[in-house]
Amino acid sequence: MLDRDQVLTALNAITDPATGQGLSDAGLVRALIVSPERVGFMLEVPQDKVTSYGPVRLAAEKLLAGLEGVRKAQVVLTAEMAAAPPKPAQAKLSPQAIDQVKKAAPVADARPDHVKQVIVVGSGKGGVGKSTVSLGLALGLHQLGLRVGFLDADIYGPSAPTLLGVRRPPEFGPDKLMVPPEAFGLKVNSVGFLVDADQAMIWRGPMASQALTQLLTQTRWGTESQPLDVLVVDLPPGTGDVQLTLTQKTLIDGAVIVSTPQEMALSDARRAVTLFGKTGVKVLGVVENMAFFKAPDGSEIEIFGRGGAARLADASKVPFLGEVPLDPALRAGCDDGRPLTALEPDGDMAARFKVMAQKVLDGLAADVGKS
Numbered sequence: 001m002l003d004r005d006q007v008l009t010a011l012n013a014i015t016d017p018a019t020g021q022g023l024s025d026a027g028l029v030r031a032l033i034v035s036p037e038r039v040g041f042m043l044e045v046p047q048d049k050v051t052s053y054g055p056v057r058l059a060a061e062k063l064l065a066g067l068e069g070v071r072k073a074q075v076v077l078t079a080e081m082a083a084a085p086p087k088p089a090q091a092k093l094s095p096q097a098i099d100q101v102k103k104a105a106p107v108a109d110a111r112p113d114h115v116k117q118v119i120v121v122g123s124g125k126g127g128v129g130k131s132t133v134s135l136g137l138a139l140g141l142h143q144l145g146l147r148v149g150f151l152d153a154d155i156y157g158p159s160a161p162t163l164l165g166v167r168r169p170p171e172f173g174p175d176k177l178m179v180p181p182e183a184f185g186l187k188v189n190s191v192g193f194l195v196d197a198d199q200a201m202i203w204r205g206p207m208a209s210q211a212l213t214q215l216l217t218q219t220r221w222g223t224e225s226q227p228l229d230v231l232v233v234d235l236p237p238g239t240g241d242v243q244l245t246l247t248q249k250t251l252i253d254g255a256v257i258v259s260t261p262q263e264m265a266l267s268d269a270r271r272a273v274t275l276f277g278k279t280g281v282k283v284l285g286v287v288e289n290m291a292f293f294k295a296p297d298g299s300e301i302e303i304f305g306r307g308g309a310a311r312l313a314d315a316s317k318v319p320f321l322g323e324v325p326l327d328p329a330l331r332a333g334c335d336d337g338r339p340l341t342a343l344e345p346d347g348d349m350a351a352r353f354k355v356m357a358q359k360v361l362d363g364l365a366a367d368v369g370k371s
């Protein structure tokens with residue numbers, strides 16, 4: 001089977017009319033998908049040159065279709081995003097830096113098409129269970145009867161394909177939008193579907209931001225007749241440029257912050273609460289993950305301490321959404337692509353996430369339609 005490098009090399013046989021370089025070398029090949037069924041990519045060109053690149057798109061598609069073993073080839077022509085805002089230092093932004101970025105690039109005032117509400121789930125620190133909690137919340141919202149999408153925006157460590165056991169990349173529809181695969185009732189898209197995890201890890205800020213923008217705006221999350229009620233976005237950890245890009249690309253209705261009980265995690269979570277507050281995003285609440293472990297005798301062992309997230313929420317005057325216990329079954333479900341709360345919708349874990357989902361809904365503007 002072809003690999004990515006072979007495809008990128010082959011695409012260099014087509015010349016970019018603007019630079020005279022091969023398409024790959026010119027950096028025009030984005031979101032390349034090489035799977036046994038198909039090869040495709042987004043040809044991303046400056047906004048004012050989209051029409052003139054029509055023949056290049058056709059040539060690229062023809063070239064891909066002619067490669068050995070390729071059954072289906074698809075090249076989508078897309079306009080480049082507006083220039084990225086001045087790149088803040090990764091992670092830990094000072095309030096002054098946030099203010100500067102805000103001035104440079106205004107906050108978005110619209111959501112992706114046919115999406116009623118967008119919530120983001122963030123954490124100051126990595127590894128605190130943000131993806132696990134995001135997915136639990138998304139499934140909880142779905143169990144409350146909403147149409148829910150799950151966007152894995154963790155560019156530096158996409159986990160949705162593993163968490164949900166979905167390996168199939170999205171197809172492109174006739175409207176050139178990605179049609180997200182569905183899993184456990186959720187519409188899912190992830191940077192992990194578009195690139196190898198190792199490749200995503202080395203992306204620089206602006207590229208990561210562009211990939212995120214494409215996932216957000218070029219996915220058919222809903223339709224006119226069946227709009228998505230809530231899109232849950234699992235952010236990368238930290239308070240860096242991806243978080244800020246998002247506030248510039250979509251209206252965000254609220255943010256949920258996940259923390260473990262340890263002070264180190266809490267101080268980073270506090271920073272995340274501040275970041276969203278500064279960028280005008282309503283903080284819907286804080287979740288304490290790994291709050292305790294329930295021993296076989298029923299006692300609750302507080303391995304990492306307990307209650308810090310509730311105190312943080314209190315001090316920051318935002319809601320405390322609830323505790324998630326440390327549970328080997330939750331971990332196993334994540335590793336196997338069979339989420340515990342979907343498999344046991346009446347279990348204790350599902351009940352916890354449903355309560356959190358309800359609190360999230362209570363915090364959102366009341367126009368989320370149940371359908």
Ligand SMILES: Nc1ncnc2c1ncn2[C@@H]1O[C@H](COP(=O)(O)OP(=O)(O)OP(=O)(O)O)[C@@H](O)[C@H]1O
Nearest residue numbers: 126127128129130131132157290325326327331334
């Ligand atoms: N409450 C829990 N009980 C048991 N295991 C958990 C729990 N929460 C998370 N885990 C496990 O901890 C690991 C890290 O979780 P997860 O990937 O959700 O964290 P994360 O904050 O999204 O990480 P990062 O963003 O740094 O990649 C995973 O193996 C997950 O299954």
